[in-house]
Amino acid sequence: MARAPLGRQQLLDAARAELVAGSGTVDLNALKRRSGLSTGALYHHFGSKAGLLVAIYEEFHAGLVAAIADETIADSIGWGTRERARTRNFVAYHFADPLSELLLGPISTEPEVAELEAAALARIIESAGRNIRTGQQSGELDPAIDPDLAGACVMGALRHGIAEQLRRHPRPSVDEATEGLWRFIAAAVGADRL
Missing domain, CATH: 1.10.10 (Arc Repressor Mutant, subunit A)
Incomplete structure (x- = not known):
């Protein structure tokens, strides 16, 4: 960049x-x-000062999108292995940035930032729905699950789950946090039953 x-x-x-x-x-x-x-x-x-906060949030979000992009994960592995790796990248990115806890907490309530975060979350949710649909088409996920609803639920929970992990003292390791979040994701989309 x-x-x-x-x-x-x-x-x-x-x-x-x-x-x-x-x-x-x-x-x-x-x-x-x-x-x-x-x-x-x-x-x-x-x-304005609000414009500065918006720029900081945009920079943070662009880095997050790059960290969890498909290009960061081997394509030849199965859905579960790939998404666990993506979850780890998500956790590692948030744990590495000292602003993560603030951007997911007090700064996220600033009106300009809240508007940006809502739009960013909507794009991520849409992508998650497509991703779940791909897992269903490959036979790796339960086909009875509504992929768009599951994507929204998983991404909302993941956003709040990482915020909770960031607030913990002592903070869990990247691997511990990843495991806790991954267990939830796998259960939510039926990956733990196939």
Whole structure:
């Protein structure tokens, strides 16, 4: 992924650090100090503080989509093995980003971010439905399950499940979190019965 222009990237990096330090809030004076840029630069690149949060969320979501993309997983393996690997990539991505807990928690309630997250989740749910349908066509998943409903239920639960895993102290390992989430997914789509 190409890096943003210098001032824009400085603000993004500084805002990410400030969000982590401020448990989900960004003080403009602290952002100016950390980035070495003026408030005018913020407005030039993002239009507002909300625009900055939107850019951070978009960057996070683009990274997540890349981490769980089909290209990251061997194509020749069965549905269950492939989707377990995708679940692991999903967990590893969230565990590696210190903003994950905040983006799934307090920041997600910001109106601009909530709107983006709803649209992103809708796209992921649609993709999950197609994915489940493919598993049904290959005979690996229960054909009686409504793939679109199952995709919505699984993705909603996965989003809240990862948020729960991120809040735990001590945090489970990537493998432990993956196993817990995978057991739910497999049961929800009937993969544990075939």
